[in-house]
Structure formats: C-alpha cells, structure tokens
Amino acid sequence: MTGSVAVGTELPEQVFRVTRADLVRYAGASGDFNPIHWNDRVATAVGLPGVIAHGMFTMALAARAVTAWTGNPAAVVEYQVRFGRPVVVPDDDEGAELTVRGKVGALLDDGRARVDLTVTSDGEKVLSLARAVVRLL
Amino acid sequence: MTLDRGLVGRSYPPSAVYEVGRAKIAEFAAAIGADDPVHRDAGAARAAGHPDVVAPPTFAIVVSLEAAFVVLGDPEVGLDYSRVVHGEQKFAHHRPIRAGDRLVATTTIDAARTVAGNDLLTARVELATEDGEPVCTATSMLVARGGEEGS
Numbered sequence: 001m002t003g004s005v006a007v008g009t010e011l012p013e014q015v016f017r018v019t020r021a022d023l024v025r026y027a028g029a030s031g032d033f034n035p036i037h038w039n040d041r042v043a044t045a046v047g048l049p050g051v052i053a054h055g056m057f058t059m060a061l062a063a064r065a066v067t068a069w070t071g072n073p074a075a076v077v078e079y080q081v082r083f084g085r086p087v088v089v090p091d092d093d094e095g096a097e098l099t100v101r102g103k104v105g106a107l108l109d110d111g112r113a114r115v116d117l118t119v120t121s122d123g124e125k126v127l128s129l130a131r132a133v134v135r136l137l
Numbered sequence: 138m139t140l141d142r143g144l145v146g147r148s149y150p151p152s153a154v155y156e157v158g159r160a161k162i163a164e165f166a167a168a169i170g171a172d173d174p175v176h177r178d179a180g181a182a183r184a185a186g187h188p189d190v191v192a193p194p195t196f197a198i199v200v201s202l203e204a205a206f207v208v209l210g211d212p213e214v215g216l217d218y219s220r221v222v223h224g225e226q227k228f229a230h231h232r233p234i235r236a237g238d239r240l241v242a243t244t245t246i247d248a249a250r251t252v253a254g255n256d257l258l259t260a261r262v263e264l265a266t267e268d269g270e271p272v273c274t275a276t277s278m279l280v281a282r283g284g285e286e287g288s
Contacts, residue, residue, distance in 0.1 A: 016170070029161075029168035030199055055223050056202075060169040060195040067194070073173050073233075074187065076194040080227035080276075129225075132194075 005113055005136055011102035014065040018053050018087065019095030026057045040091065052086035058098065058126060059083075062119045065100040066132045069115075077112065078133035087121045096121055111137035140249040140256045144214060149207045152242040154267055155200045159236040162192045169193060179236070191233040197264060198226070201275035204242035205260035209279070214246075216256055216281045224257065225278035231271040239267045247276065254283030 023037050032054055035042040043051045059081050067073040089096045098121050105116035117130035159179065166176035171193045174181035182190045209218050234240070241264070248259035257280055264273040 025168045029165045063194045078229050082225045
C-alpha cells in the first residue's frame, strides 16, 4: 500500500482461478468435506447446477485482495461477507474465475479503514455486504 | 417449522482445547494461495513483530465452524442439518491467531428467526486462549432452507 488513502481509493483488482483441485485442497486444509464441494452426483442431487466452491474459500480469496493491498495479513481486524450466489466450478482445467475489486468505503478512527469488496464470478456477484476493516498504520 | 426466539442467548459449554500448529497454518495458507512468509516462516513472523507464524484472516473458521455447529446438535433447536447452508460469516480479530495458541471455543445463539419459510440462526463463537485471552469472535449465520411446502 503506497501513498495516501482516502474514501474512494481503489484496491488493485485481483483475479483468481478456482479448479476442482483447489477445492479438494481447501477441503483438506479447512476440514470441510461436504461432498457438494467435490462430488457432482451429490451436488446435483441437492439441486445445485454442479460442484460449488466452499463459501469460505471464496471469502478467503477475497481477503487476499485486501492483504495484498495492506501488505500485512495481520492488519485485517474485521471481515464479514454474506454468501449470495454459489460459485460453480466445472470439472475442467480452467475451473471458475473469481474477480475481486475493492474500494475504501470509510476512514475510521485509530488509523483504520473500511474496505468494501465486490466479488464476482461469470459477471454475477457471489458475495454481498463483503467488507473488511484494516489497520493502515 | 419456526425457530423459537427463546433460543436467543443460549450458550453451550466450552469446546476442548484446539492447539494451533505451524504446519496447519502453513497448509491452510497454501490452500488459499496466501504466500506471505509470516504464515510459514517463524523468523519472518518474528521480524514482523509476531511471536510465531500467524494465520490468514479466515483461518479461525477451522476452529469456529465446528463450534457453531453444536447448535445443530441441540434437539431444542431442531434445525434440519441436511438443509443447512452458510448464509453469512463475520470475524472480529482481537489479535491474530498464531502457532502455539491453545484455543477454546464458546458458542452462543445471537439471533434466531424464520423468514419466508427459512430458519436463520446466528451462532457467535468466542475464541479465547485457555487462559482467557480473547482472540477472535467468529459469527456464523446458518440458514436452514424451508422444505417444498414452503415454496
């Protein structure tokens, strides 16, 4: 993060690719082995279009856009999202694409700022009310 | 079914201790592609002012989601587990989670309501060290989607 930060300052856009292999790895690391995140048969049986990414994986990737900007992962003091729309991850080498944009929504006291995130996949918003409070100092 | 508002405020006994390991933090960071050395190199973490490697901002879910799910095992809550999806998640970090932390999770129901046939239950998980130092407040809103009759 360089220069002065003001309301409206934009974070560099980040684009992430999410493949089935990423979901399997996240399942193991997080302990969330719900089969809708790796098994098409189960996912379609519960009415999903196919295997979907863990919401928490999408949330973690969106946070990377924030930590890349602050340069300090420990600067994120609050972070919240609403899971709006599932990210469907096809069984191919390309997977799904996730785009994260961020903008400073407010400057708070004690050298903190609120960053408002817009997270889309395939042109659709997948998270809503996604915001982080970061320490700038 | 309709969630009983009387559930709000209900707390559950503290979890067993979860000891945060360096390898688990490194594994989680690798899984989300977080390549900052403070997640895997204790020397780099100390140079950045931390006692040991620190976890990425969403690592707390490894401990907190299971703790939030204790509400699903409460017969008086009566949520249908097979219909539950994660609606919202919030973390308030009192300090970064780091390797060596011995964390205890205490879960409280913060909100319970039924909207358009869906049951919405908010579980707040307080993560603290076993000595009582607050580390993270992780709040999960769980949604039990209404059945076919609710469509």
